[in-house]
Amino acid sequence: MEAQDLQKLVRVRMPYGKYQGRLLADLPGAYLAWFARKGLPPGELGRLLALALEIDHNGLSALLDPLRQR
Secondary structure, rough: OOOHHHHHOOOEEEOOOOOOOOOOOHHHHHHHHHHHHOOOOOOHHHHHHHHHHHHHHHHOOHHHHHHHHO
């Protein structure tokens, strides 16, 4: 994880698929888990989706709230 990854979760939008246009931080946990089972995309998007899954799975979504207010 890089220092700016948490900020990217609340700024980057899903570029395609069922939840196209939704912030990565707002993607449903079930969708993130499905994506992980099917195979995350390569590169930064896959890394951010994996981070979003970890945050959701561990109940740490409130960690992103202060970043949303900036």
